Amino acid sequence: MSALFDLTGRVAFVTGGGSGIGRRMAEALAAAGAAVVVAGRRTVPLAETVSGVNASGGRAAAVTADLGDLPSLDAVAALAAETFGAPDILVNAAGINLRQPAEEVTLESWEQTVAVQLSAPFFLARALVPAMRDRGWGRIVNIASLQSVRAMPNSMPYGAAKGGICQLTRAMAEAWSRHGITANAIAPGFFPTELTAPVFADAARAAEMAARTAIGRNGRLEDLDGPTVFLASRASDYVTGQTLFVDGGFTAK
């Protein structure tokens, strides 16, 4: 059974891998045997992920890139293949939430949010799919959100992009699954990261979010390990186009 989850010999490209959920997913993939390449704008957090993975006996490299710069993404995809070869697994975990009331959203902030969370996953996947197709195997794991299906205050561009990523996931599955490339999304519940630090800083709000789950607590980053390796491995060969909510039952209530 363990062979189904074994990622030895695979290469994973994880955007947003310098922090939070992306870092944890990169670490999980590395622990399952994959060589991982992490991407983000800040070099120092990426280097921390790389040294952490290497110290645990894994193999990792970093690509510093602004994924909101959409015309650069073919070049970013080429860089992702430089150290360990063409990625078999793409995890689109980069994200931002500027938490602006609708009245304060600007054209620039709208476009930045949608570019990083919706456009970059498409253009990166499209650039990496040909090599996956040549091998007849690939995995795309997008990151959705509670806000893919629930509206929350001051998050209109974020929620729109997170709604879109679920449909993009289905469209990717429709286009590429026949070539052995599955596309799925993980929708995390409420997890403590840089992105959610302002919300976790408000203990009452954090407790309210925990109370809205079926399990009765907010997420811990390790809760993502199993779902990540499942969707990145042969264990999920016949699963495609799906969004897996790893949310403690928040959306079940």
Ligand code: NAP
């Ligand atoms: P995080 O620690 O802030 O991670 C976001 C990552 O995205 C950072 O590593 C950041 O790196 C990278 N990023 C942002 N803009 C970028 C850009 N223009 N180019 C390249 N990289 C960029 O927060 P997180 O919570 O782990 O978020 C990871 C994903 O999970 C996001 O898609 C988020 O929407 C999603 N999510 C989080 C939660 C939660 O409760 N935390 C819930 C649902 C979904 P740089 O700043 O160095 O670029």
